[in-house]
Amino acid sequence: MRLDHSKPTIEADDIRAVTAVLRSRRLVGGALVPQFERAAARALGLRDALAVDSGTAALHLALVGLKVGRGDEVILPSYVHASLLDALSVVGAAPVLVDVEPEGFSLSLAHVKRRLTRRTKLIIAVHMFGEVVDLRPLVALGVPVLEDCSHALGATYRGRRVGSFGRAAAVSLFATKLITTGHGGVLASPARDVLARARSIRDADAYKAYQPHFNYQMSNLEGALGLTQLRKLPRFLARRRAVAAVYHRALGRHSFNLPASRVRRHAYYRFLVRVPATRFARIQAELARQGIEAKRAVFRPIHQYLRLPDYRFPHTMRLCREGLSLPIYPTLQAAQARRIAAAVSSLL
Numbered sequence: 001m002r003l004d005h006s007k008p009t010i011e012a013d014d015i016r017a018v019t020a021v022l023r024s025r026r027l028v029g030g031a032l033v034p035q036f037e038r039a040a041a042r043a044l045g046l047r048d049a050l051a052v053d054s055g056t057a058a059l060h061l062a063l064v065g066l067k068v069g070r071g072d073e074v075i076l077p078s079y080v081h082a083s084l085l086d087a088l089s090v091v092g093a094a095p096v097l098v099d100v101e102p103e104g105f106s107l108s109l110a111h112v113k114r115r116l117t118r119r120t121k122l123i124i125a126v127h128m129f130g131e132v133v134d135l136r137p138l139v140a141l142g143v144p145v146l147e148d149c150s151h152a153l154g155a156t157y158r159g160r161r162v163g164s165f166g167r168a169a170a171v172s173l174f175a176t177k178l179i180t181t182g183h184g185g186v187l188a189s190p191a192r193d194v195l196a197r198a199r200s201i202r203d204a205d206a207y208k209a210y211q212p213h214f215n216y217q218m219s220n221l222e223g224a225l226g227l228t229q230l231r232k233l234p235r236f237l238a239r240r241r242a243v244a245a246v247y248h249r250a251l252g253r254h255s256f257n258l259p260a261s262r263v264r265r266h267a268y269y270r271f272l273v274r275v276p277a278t279r280f281a282r283i284q285a286e287l288a289r290q291g292i293e294a295k296r297a298v299f300r301p302i303h304q305y306l307r308l309p310d311y312r313f314p315h316t317m318r319l320c321r322e323g324l325s326l327p328i329y330p331t332l333q334a335a336q337a338r339r340i341a342a343a344v345s346s347l348l
């Protein structure tokens, strides 16, 4: 049996919920999406959220809500999906890229401190691959923080859910994420004015005075799926942690993932092992031959899009060259995880 790199968990209740919306013929409007918004906010430890149609839209609206624009500097890690750069480009803010810590996947605090200037308007803390950023020292820098919780919805920091530590939180609900609505996203914030500004350009409608709008709304199909998926998030996370425990036991010394921690409770969106760069393609191909889909986890780090030299981002480059991402998702059985671990182990 072929083992995919990632797979959404779609169950009978998800199908029933989406089918009910189709039967109702009420594809937009009504109480469903607002209900999903409240549930999504709770999952982030907050009260209010906006549902949108992608994580990229959530990031864009977060920047608008936080009044980040032309001339502002935003600090973010290079080792992330290019959508963060896309959102900054739309508002005209300048990306200031930092490396990751020598261990794990989080942005380097020392590097962030070195890049702070009077123009720094925001730091984007990406809880990369489910690893929770050490938020306390980051927030203590006194610059607003946007948490990107796309890989860590439901994970906790010091016992509290991630999403509520910064000025805003953005989440992608794309098909590969921890829960999914197909395409979709959420922006949450403890600040009413942040959400109000974001809402004012999300919703396209009859305008009093013209300003650009983006019609980023979610339909009831996604809202219904989001609600059923959210109810199952604790179970999904428990399954991911069980798979990760198998990998940690079997592949611990080859792992890029930090060991499990109570303070920064991992969501295990991804599990990466260290593979010699010279053998990366061969090992990936051999796993594929055995029906195991393993991947390079970030297509290109952002600094390469901006033509910055690799030597300034040594830890990012190590993850890019040597990090092989293994299958991990709630429906992956322990026996399958053991089979994958054994295959990887024998190749290493």
Ligand SMILES: Cc1ncc(COP(=O)(O)O)c(C=O)c1O
Binding pocket: 054, 055, 056, 057, 080, 081, 083, 084, 126, 148, 150, 151, 172, 173, 174, 183, 184, 185
């Ligand atoms: C950390 C992170 N943030 C944001 C996004 C963008 O989300 P979307 O694909 O839903 O626009 C992604 C996409 O993979 C991501 O990995």
